Amino acid sequence: MSPPETGGLFFRNFERDRKEVMTGRKRVFSGMQPTGEPHIGNLIGAFANWVAMQEEYDTIYCVVDLHAMTAPYDPDELRSERTALGRTFLAVGIDPERSLIYHQSAVPQHLELTWILSTLSGIGHLERMTQFKEKADKAGQNLGLLAYPVLQAADILIHKVHAVPVGDDQTQHLELTRDLAGRFNHRYGDEFPLPERTTPEIGARVMSLTDPTAKMSKSDPSPKSRILLTDDTDQIVRKIKAAVTDTGTEVAYD
DSSP states (O other): OOOOOSOOSSOSOHHHHHHHHOOSSOEEEEEEOSSSOOBHHHIIIIIHHHHHHTTTSEEEEEEOHHHHTTSOOOHHHHHHHHHHHHHHHHHTTOOTTTEEEEEGGGOTHHHHHHHHHHTTOOHHHHHTOHHHHHHHHHHOOOHHHHTHHHHHHHHHHTTTOSEEEOOGGGHHHHHHHHHHHHHHHHHHOSOOOOOEEEOOSSOSOOBOSSOTTSBOOTTOSOGGGOOBTTOOHHHHHHHHHTSOOOSOOSOOOO
16 A cells, blocks of 8 residues: 655745744644544544644644555545534644644654664563554554654754743653764764753643543543544533543542
8 A cells, every 4th residue: 555645735845934933932742633523522632732832932733644554544534524624723723823733644754764773772661562562462563663753852952942832651762862862962962952851730641431440541442432523412421421430439530
């Protein structure tokens, strides 16, 4: 199967757009895979934070379609989902006049830096990454899955960002990014700042409606586990009524 085409809804001229949007403030980068429909957990835990960050940072948000290729995919479906996710970025309030929005596959420097960083990455370290072990058990091992966090590091470092909004499940990958940045700087000279982690105070982990011990996920096989941003009122009501709850009457949260 061929990879998705480059270009797309937002990509016009990457270098020109970057010069127009970047103002000299500290930079933030984040991205999302165009697989599955975004849900309320994405809205509360990611999108709301991304929108707010536009006020304080130079913000860079990416549809990471190359990451989506580590699992079996249909090229036409991936192109469609990539465009749909870009539209969602706009719908939730990400402003293309204030944020750089683009498709990962449209910027070849992501892969070029990935190759350089791969020469600084230990295979044993990558094999011990929690997400690799979990996904390899489900989808089988492949080199792309093993190198996933190296590409993720390149996504971040290529923009020389200062902060990355990530959840708990991405902490290990950000630590690898900082480690690779340090190794690169030691070998070639100070080039990359070491990005800091930022986590929203509220909503970092919105839980599944069918399994309260698991985070709400686009990849969950049960559509009842999540409230999609495109769900209508009746669908939302049905999902909430069917949600797994405890036997207590009190309201508590961490």
